[in-house]
Amino acid sequence: MGDAEARIVKIVASIDAIGAADWDACANPDPSTFNPFLAHAFLKALEDSGAVGPGTGWTPHHLALEDADGAVSGVMALYGKTHSQGEYVFDHAWAEALHRAGGHYYPKLQAAVPFTPVPGRRILARPGPREAETERLLALAARAVAARIGASSVHLTFLTKGEWERLAGEDFLQRTGQQFHWHNAGYRSFDDFLATLASRKRKAIRKERAEAQSSVEIFSVTGSEITDAHWDAFFGFYLDTGSRKWGRPYLNRDFFSKLGAAMADRCLLVFARDGDDLVAGALHLIGGDCLYGRYWGSSAYHPALHFELCYYQAIDYAIAHGLARAEAGAQGEHKLARGYLPETTYSSHWLADPRLEAAVARYLAEERDDIAEVNALLREHGPFRKDGGSAGEG
Template identity: 45%
Template structure:
């Protein structure tokens, strides 16, 4: 049997059942999620995200795959390489196009090398690296890979970059009060005060999924989503069409939280969900209500995860303020192959220094943990 490397400019040309069999149940890696990005034109050549998915076939069977894009910028990635692009420009060189293996617009850690076994995943990686090395593009970047993938990427010669996110872990809590009981006194007090502010403002929440989400709900959510970007003076990456298509194609993966006051919707938060985790993604509000962001984006998500027996809640990229609200510091990685040896060496030196800084930062965050110290063993 021969294994053949093939690339696809449309994920719809790869059978969904074959892709999902490799991807597992991770909400962001599902065929329907990536397909919705493409058909809504959010991930397209026009937006600088040209799909070019790498796959490995054994005769007519898909044995490995990776979501791959040809990028002409670095927006929507949440791993920042703008300084690298600027250095190229200062030397009269092109950093773009570059190659990117990632879930577009989503800082969701997980597997990026999908395959029936490690051998197939490793073969796909090496064949793809060889193909890129023989073609164009300054580099290959793999964002937020799993620990196992990170080991394969490092063994293949890619440089590993380290970073931090904030995730909540379920320690078999019975309810939100049980979760609070594991925090230090001042953190418990702060969270209770923030939740009480929202409750006293007369706000209540409704979770919706699938066909519970109406067209009016989608309209309101996308309006709120766009308002959030407008406040930052930036342009939203995703269209209403994307959210509608995803909800229609993969309703089980969508959770929409709507906040109401006096019978009127005042805020929205959009989450993804799978069998293991809840992923906080987007939010927005039409009223400025004290602590509503913390309630909608963190406390409601934690409460939902406890109620539904999920193992973790991921609160998205960055945000040290999440630590005091029960989301623990979590190491994450990315992997980078740089074609130009001069820049590869300079970036390697930068990453070594950055890694030491991240290690120190993680130690500092551990010292500031919101959780009560465990009692000493008897």
């Protein structure tokens, strides 16, 4: 029996069935590029709090590839889905088309971080000479699981461009999307960043920051500074935003407690305080080279406060801590004027029904062209100075 034949893919119904050390060695082998959303602790908090699991439409079917000696060489966070909520890559039209043709779109399989549109690796192969083989075996195993449970399809969303390109060779369709990310060009201060912007944009940001800070105090807490009272306040803000945006929030209060207990040093809570009252808050997660903006909410309207807590405070933190970029979640062309540039996101899709596969392939080819054109246009008309020089006071 050859080495490839001796390897075994296990399907497990809980992240707990895979040891944290094994998982993290595959998910985050390099601390300098640590992605908190791929960490065993983050995915475990989702499951242990009940945000993922029975009754949620997210059923874990995680994969672990073991070598002949039992060593884990690759893992994959994989979920059976009975709906298309909490994914941020929209396929409702595909489900409707298959239904009209007499087929069933659900269940489907989703390789993703639930409720989290953060780009990152989705097939977590341990670095080494067999990394490419491990990635391919796990991708094929996901398709085998789909056949086993009667799933219509396999979707890997917000994966890396490299994975996306390689999966095209395994008959996965290619889809692109758009986000806005801020990139740190070695800035020494926020003013250093502002100096690279066109005068009108620079003045607008200064005005927004002054307006946001005029009636409230902004402060942040992380690590052991975070208390239950902070989480209570933030959860109230999260509930308000979640109810308005999604109809019902995806996460519960227990998730944030478990996240704080397991990953407090990776959590950054930014609050606005009016007198003795907390009136708004935003949660960011700290990666090895990136600050990831996640959730925000407020109890009362304050001009420009959303921009301050979610965007400008993130830039301040990234500059102060030497992080390469800040990501502020899905969608939002309004981020462009605030220094966040359009970035292409990637997803890969395998569809079992050949009729649906052919129709979707035609649609995605046009969609990729449209997104590339829009991103190029937005970059051309971005907020940065065209002359490349340093700005004077605006």
